[in-house]
Amino acid sequence: QSEIRKTLLEVFSNAKGEFISGQKLSEQLGCSRTAVWKHIEDLRNEGYELEAVRKLGYRILSKPDKISCNEIQLGLETDTLGRNVYFEETVTSTQKIAHRLAYEGAVEGTVVVAEEQTSGRGRLDRSWYSPKHTGIWMSIILRPSIPPSRAPQLTLLTAVAVVQAIQEVTGLEPDIKWPNDILLQQKKVVGILTELQAETERINSVIIGIGINVNQERIHFPEELSSIATSLRLEKGEPVDRAKLIQCILLKIEKLYKEYMQHGFKIVKLLWESYSTSIGKxxxxxxxxxxxxxxxxxxxxxxxxxxxxxxxxxxxxxxxxxxx
Ligand code: BT5
Structure with missing residues (x-):
């Protein structure tokens, strides 16, 4: 069932907005035209806008502003990060789920993503505001063979990769505030939380939590955050495709992580310093x-x-x- 769905979305994505006949769809999916129609109806119910025209077939007009495993994995260019995605609509905290999965042996690169967190958390048990459908709330499981003392480097690595991805996808140029904040116009747009499952000498897993305010409007922020937080949409003036940003972040982290595991922290450090607002101040x-x-x-x-x-x-x- 989900394989057919995946193929269907792939076919539409490759068609780039052109019509595809019902006949062709049924051939490519290996199911009857009635079944095709049913899958199309399912997609519509999920918020996809699909146009059906007699003799021409179907074409996709817009995708919902939703994230799902399909949305994240379709067109993903990484080798390991995000090859295994655990997605849920509502969770308490993606960190909590990632900890459990890591403990149960999830492979490196497993990513947990949710549309909403009911008790998203920051450092020192502070809370992280994670409303539905507007942000990116995700946790990535890594299993680097480095001593636990080097784990903070991964926070900095993540910050660099997220800044690069935001630049690439939105054209905005965020700054990093040590150790884990990414700012636009001095307001926080991203928070990063790195947690460990480790023994004294050895890391079992690192859980990197990334929270990004993407499509919130000013009125969406609660009073206490309105003067200290912002979103990509607010700064850019138009909505941002969350799935695309996730893909880009995963690719940037993967590239930098490979570099880091092979050549050490040097390159990350240089990049981090170039994006940092605090140094010299x-x-x-x-x-x-x-x-x-x-x-x-x-x-x-x-x-x-x-x-x-x-x-x-x-x-x-x-x-x-x-x-x-
Ligand atoms: C952080 O903590 O900045 C780390 C946030 C990590 C969130 C991600 S989302 C996915 C994963 N799952 C989780 O449960 N967590 C991670 P810290 O530096 O302690 O900053 C927390 C402070 O940021 C709060 O006390 C608020 O002042 C502020 N804050 C809370 N929600 C915010 C938001 N959505 N945008 C900007 N600032 C926020």
Whole structure:
């Protein structure tokens, strides 16, 4: 059933908006014309706009603004990332599901995506607002053979890849705020959360959570976020294709991850520094134990932020919230 659906969408996608006759569809799908008609009806119910014209056949007018396994996998160019997609309409948190799947042995590159999270989370148990149909809420399972101490590098790697994908798909040019925020016009458009399943010396899996505000309008944000959050649509002035952006993100992460596993953190570090807003600026880092103020002078090879205070002392910041 789902194979036929996949083929049908592929045929329409290849036809690029041209009509395809019912006869041709039934041949390509290997089912009767009545069955074709039923599949078309199913697609319509899912929000696809399909035109049927006698003697010409069917053509696709628009796809729903929905994401599904099909939407993500159709045209996906990666080798491993997203080859295994776990999709659900509503979940508590994609992180939670990814943790379970990783524990149960899911392969590297498995991706969990949902249309809505009822308890999406940020760092330190903060909540992440994840309303229906407007954002990208996904978690990626990686299984790198690196020591747990190097895991923060993967947050930075992800941030670089997401910035590159946003640039490619929307033309917008976001900045990165250490360690895990991506900003447009100083407002947060993406949050990244990296979690580990590890023993002392060995990583079992890294779960990288990515939350992106894509198609929200200003009124969609709750009061407390309206001045600190934005969406790609708000900044670009038009809606953005979420499935396409997911595909591009997966491809960029995969490329950079391969590079990183082969040649180390250097290239990621250089790219990250080129997108970062904090480096070279006077900042305040609020950590769990207190605040440190000074000039952000760079990141180390481990992805640790370096701040030089007024006395010239250099502090290593492993985890904090940054104010510029
Ligand atoms: C983050 O935490 O920025 C990491 C967010 C990761 C979310 C993804 S979505 C898929 C996966 N599944 C999950 O459950 N989580 C991951 P942090 O740096 O702690 O920032 C959290 C803060 O960002 C909150 O306290 C709010 O102030 C703000 N915030 C919450 N929702 C937001 C949104 N949609 N857009 C912008 N800011 C938001």
């Amino acid at each position: 006077h900042i305040v880092a609020r950590t769990l134990t207190g605040s440190i103020e000074g000039k952000a002078i760079g990141i180390t090879d481990e992805g640790v932020l370096l701040i030089e205070d007024l006395t010239g002392k250099i502090h290593q910041i492993y985890s904090a919230d940054i104010e510029i």
